[in-house]
Amino acid sequence: MNTGNGSPSPRSTVRCRPWPREGEIDVLRTADSEARYRRCDRQEHHHHLVCRRCGHTVEVTATTVERWADRTARDHGFAAVSHTVELLGLCGDCGRSRSQE
16 A cells, blocks of 8 residues: 555554454564464464474464463452463474475
8 A cells, every 4th residue: 555655654454354253363473563463263262382493373372371471460469461472483384394395
């Protein structure tokens, strides 16, 4: 998108049809702060394993993380805490191809 003077527009609009329900679209921030959006299959709270090489993503539930987040917030006097967990690594295919390099 362009502002008309040759510089990029600071905002972009993404249109999804049908419009996704809350929790279906998730945002991932890359190392250079770029926002990448993905559609989630799970509606309940979950986390992601993300391949650093190809971007393959797996949705996972982690009750241990939930308990840790709740306990840590409570221990420090926080309430109504939310969190996002992204585990970055190499998926099976990328890990195998890396070991063959």
